[in-house]
Amino acid sequence: MVITYTGGFYCGAIFSFEVNIAQNKTSPKNVKYFQITPKVKRILIIEDEPTLSDAYIFILNGLHEQNKIDAFVPYVCNSYEQALNRIRRMALTSVTPTICILDYRLKKSKHDKKNGLELGIMIRDHFPKCKIIFITSIADKYLYHNIIDTINPSAFLVKSDIDHTRTAEDILSVFEGKLVYSKAINDFVRNNPYSNNKLDMKDVQMVRLLRKRFSIPQIASQMDMSVSGIEYRKRKLAERLGAPSPNINDIIAAFENQMGEP
Numbered sequence: 426m427v428i429t430y431t432g433g434f435y436c437g438a439i440f441s442f443e444v445n446i447a448q449n450k451t452s453p454k455n456v457k458y459f460q461i462t463p464k465v466k467r468i469l470i471i472e473d474e475p476t477l478s479d480a481y482i483f484i485l486n487g488l489h490e491q492n493k494i495d496a497f498v499p500y501v502c503n504s505y506e507q508a509l510n511r512i513r514r515m516a517l518t519s520v521t522p523t524i525c526i527l528d529y530r531l532k533k534s535k536h537d538k539k540n541g542l543e544l545g546i547m548i549r550d551h552f553p554k555c556k557i558i559f560i561t562s563i564a565d566k567y568l569y570h571n572i573i574d575t576i577n578p579s580a581f582l583v584k585s586d587i588d589h590t591r592t593a594e595d596i597l598s599v600f601e602g603k604l605v606y607s608k609a610i611n612d613f614v615r616n617n618p619y620s621n622n623k624l625d626m627k628d629v630q631m632v633r634l635l636r637k638r639f640s641i642p643q644i645a646s647q648m649d650m651s652v653s654g655i656e657y658r659k660r661k662l663a664e665r666l667g668a669p670s671p672n673i674n675d676i677i678a679a680f681e682n683q684m685g686e687p
Contacts, residue, residue, distance in 0.1 A: 466497040466600075469515075469522040469555075471508040471544060473532040478503060481526050484593045494600050497523075505531045505539050512544065516551040524579075524599060525552075529561035529568070542568075545576040556599050560584060566684065567629055569613045580605035628662050631655065632680045635673050 468485060472478040478501050488494045500515075500522070502508035508531075515522065525548055529541040541559070548555055556579035559572055564583070572581065579599045586607035587595070595605045606614065627648060634644045641659075645652045663671040668679035 464495045466495050466523040467520060468497050468499045469502070469508075469511065469525040469527075469548075470499055471502045471525065471531070471541065472528045472560075473503050473530075474528075475503055477528075480589070481592075481596075484589070484596060488593060488597055488600075493597055503532075505544070508544050509547075512547055512551060521552045522548075522555050524556045524558060524596075526558045526596075527560065527578075529559065529563060529572075542572060542575070545572070545578070549576055556580075558582065558596065558599055558605075560587075564609065566613060566617075567633065569610060570617065570629065573610075573614070579603075581610045582607045583609040585609070623665055624662075627658065628665075631658060631662065632676065636677055 470478050470481050472481065482499055482501070485494070485497055485499065489496060500511055502511050514520075525545075527541045527545055527548070531540055541561075545557055545559060548557060557576055558580040559576060559578040560582045561568070561572075562584040569581075572578065580595055582592075582595060582605070586609055595607075598605045627650075630648060631644060634647055639647065641652055641655055644650075645655045648655070650658075659673075659676065660671045662668075663676050663679070666676060666679035666683060668675040
């Protein structure tokens with residue numbers, strides 16, 4: 426049985442080598458051999474700041490040393506491309522991560538418009554049982570709603586609300602099967618203006634594009650809908666928002682008034 430790791434930690438041991446358990450080949454002296462068993466958790470960490478990904482591993486090591494979680498193997502990705510390749514390899518080899526710690530904002534790359542949301546959707550599609558810990562520093566109601574609606578993370582944390590101790594508690598709670606929202610997310614869920622007004626993600630996306638002054642044909646192309654479908658949705662949206670007419674300016678004004686978004 427051959428298992429290849431490139432950089433990372435296993436319960437505190439640094440490694441960058443190929444472990445051949447069956448043949449027991451020579452390895453670095455500071456690395457312990459171990460058998461991958463169902464109890465060994467695979468943790469996927471997608472964070473573009475190495476200091477933060479190291480901090481998550483430090484927290485996980487601490488939880489393991491306190492016998493609060495099982496042994497684990499982390500897979501660290503510090504860019505969108507690394508994460509994309511890692512997810513594809515895991516899917517091809519039927520390796521399912523137990524937990525994924527996923528940052529929303531990743532460094533710009535050739536996928537400039539891509540972020541943790543797209544990766545989260547991919548993880549959810551390939552590994553439906555994976556518990557996702559989604560972390561963001563952005564305060565945006567639309568983003569919050571989109572993440573909860575499309576990914577349904579086990580934990581949704583805003584960086585300004587968390588610290589080292591709280592993060593350890595939150596990660597442990599996810600291992601225990603609990604749902605964890607930071608204060609900002611809890612406040613949003615209790616007063617979610619989109620749900621209160623029965624708006625789905627296509628409604629919100631359409632208003633966003635209207636506010637950017639996209640034309641109806643352009644919106645239809647962006648949303649992969651027909652022009653007549655957009656016109657119909659626009660009329661229904663005006664009714665739900667209580668706008669005086671389906672005129673674009675009336676819809677935008679009603680949306681901004683009810684959602685509290687300038």
